Amino acid sequence: MMKKVKLAKDRCDKSPFCRAKRACPVGAIEFKKTGFFSGEINVNAEKCIGCGKCIAACPHGALRF
DSSP states (O other), X not given: OOOXXXXXXXXXXXXXXXXXXXXXXXXXXXXXXXXSSOEEEEEOTTTOOOOOHHHHHOTTOOEEO
16 A cells, blocks of 8 residues: 555644645645635645655644655
């Protein structure tokens, strides 16, 4: 079974400019806008290929296997 990335929501800053989102080659890190400059980050497990690029890109350590 392939490892999937999980998000620790308490560590995530919910930025619309998320580095991890930009680093994901398959678009598995998704941002849902909830306000003018606020939103929610989620990992789409169906899209995630377990490459770990998002983990390396996240400055907050909010993503892990």
